[in-house]
Amino acid sequence: MMSLNSTVDVPADDPQGRYTGLTATLNDQGASSTNQVQLAHDLDITQAISAHQKAIDLTPAGHSNLPSFLNNHANALMCRFDRTGDLADIAQAISGLQKAVALTPTDHPNLPSFLNNLANSLMRRFQRMGDLSDLAEAISAHLRVVQLTPAGHSNLPSYLNNLANALMCRFDRTGDLADIAQAISGLQEAISLTPTDHPNIPSFLNNLDNSFLRRFDRTGDMTDLTQAISASRKVIELTPADHSNLPSFLNNLANSLIRQFDRTGDLAALAEAISSQKKAIELTPAGHSYLPSFFNNLANSFLRRFDLTGDSEDIAQAISGFQRAVALTPAGHTNLPAFLSNLASSFERQFRVTNDASSISQAKAARQRAVEATSAGDGAICVPTEHRQRFSTKVQRQLLIRLVRMGGVVNFAWFGQESSPYPPGGDSLPDPGWHSGVAFTPYSGRIPLPKVSLDNVDEVVQLLAQHMNPPEPSEAPRTPTQDDTIDLYVCTHGARDCRCGETGGAVFRALKREVDRLGVGGKVRVGEVGHVGGHKYAANVLVYPHGEWLGLVTPSDVPSILSAILSRPIKPYREDDPLLLPEHWRGRMGIGKDEQIEMFGKFCTAPLGGTQ
Secondary structure, three states, X not given: OOOOOOOOOOOOOOOOXXXXXXXXXXXXXXXXXXXXXXXXXXXXXXXXXHHHHHHHXXXXXXXXXXXXXXXXXXXXXXXXXXXXXXXXXXXXXXXXXXXXXXXXXXXXXXXXXXXXXXXXXXXXXXXXXXXXXXXXXXXHHHHHHHHHOOOOXXXXXXXXXXXXXXXXXXXXXXXXXXXXXXXXXXHHHHHHOOOXXXXXXXXHHHHHHHHHHHHHHHHOOHHHHHHHHHHHHHHHHHOOOOOOOHHHHHHHHHHHHHHHHHHHOOHHHHHHHHHHHHHHHHHOOOOOOOHHHHHHHHHHHHHHHHHHHOOHHHHHHHHHHHHHHHHXXXXXXXXXXXXXXXXXXXXXXXXXXXXXXXXXXXXXXXXXXXXXXXXXXXXXXXXXXXXXXXXXXXXXXXXXXXXXXXXXXXXXXXXXXXXXXXXOOOOOOOOOOEEEEEEEEOOOEEEEEEEEEOOOHHHHHHHHHHHHOOOOOOOOOOOOOOOOOEEEEEEOOOOOOHHHXXXXXXXXXXXXXXXXXXXXXXXXXXXXXXXXXXXHHOOOXXXXXXXXXXXXXXXXXXXXXXXXXXXXXXXXXXXXXXXXOHHHEEEEOOXXXXXXXXXXXXXXXXXXXXXX
């Protein structure tokens, strides 16, 4: 699902977003030329740059106008950089702005503007080159701007917004929660200082929505998701019906609502997301570059609802949406293989409901087109043509509807040579009507489920409900099932994200080989599972009955990981148990967010991946 939750920098001196920085003290020829080039694109920017440089050369050191001349020269260079991408221009602009800042007294009214321009230039170079030192200097400059701007100044909300965007950018790179907390605080202050009818308010609220959503994605705190949804709804309420950004704002609200559905199973949230996505499409002009992604997102939402309810109308709507996305995407576009792969997946799901051979034929045709589209490109896109699809049956959907509200997870597992009624991808068998399974809870360990069908699904849920929560004070202590078997589940759901299919598949095979080499096949079962979230942490390995979730596992990690697992007690782990493999630790079954953060701080000396 493509997210369009990009942040918006609002220039303090230009709320209409045309240009970030001509000050009031512009030297005549150069300033006039620069302004006209930016607004009309019809004058020679090189002439403007030359005029600005001449003004600097003719101005004696110590002259009060020199900082402004340096600032204007830098703005002209930035204008040319934006059009040509020449790094020499942005380097010279940054150098000039640094001199302008150094030459300007702390109490001068122009200093905040010079610092803001410096920060913006450093941010642009960071976005181009990825050098964290540029980002750190930009944040430092933005912070000085805020500190130097008097309370009540009309530019202060925009300066707070720009500082927040830089902090969010660093959070995306480092994961430092202090940055995102400071960004949220700054955006809330910017909003509180801005009148409700100000044209910048929707942008500030959109950035606040994005900040809450980023922190939710990191911590899983539902309060942040609720705040993101609230901010997103406010953005839409305050945005005029004919505003060009309204479709993107509607798409962003849908993305937040889908996260809510994924966490809670709330069909009302998914229905609202679908409604928002439909409206975004209605408001987007034909030929707009976002339109294919909007159709793809809407189709994915219908697919989510189909996976839960099995409604044939939803799978038909999903297919229609993916077809529109494919039809509107130019040949050679980097998104085309993914859209075609999604279309193929939806046809495969339809076949499982209808057993109509034409659905499989269309799925194969779409997958072949995806392969061809990838071959025609640069080869950077991985198309999951052979990866296992997430298999959905009526039994699974009914379990999911009931257990997700209790905090449970329902998935399918494949164990290699074992007989399976749900083969990987392509031509699949009809819904078998029942499944055998196993459940794990932190208080009872392994719970075998010999047969789960529509006839006994409520009884199964009642059984599991008795084991999902700690015993009441009046109950006797509950001893987990004594079991020497270890289940390792590897996410190989490449049809959802290629990283899981490629890296996960390699780790699954490496684990199978290592288990055979050690001769522990009677004790350790290695299975493949569908989507578990956290694609960027692929390969994801779930260890049960321990309840440990591991991430960023590679085939070379397998011997040490398996050795560590075999050396530890086989039981559900609780808060006082040390982490299994801290360098790969993603979380633990049955432990709340705050407790997991505390455990991570107590037991881990480095974040996931092993780098400080």
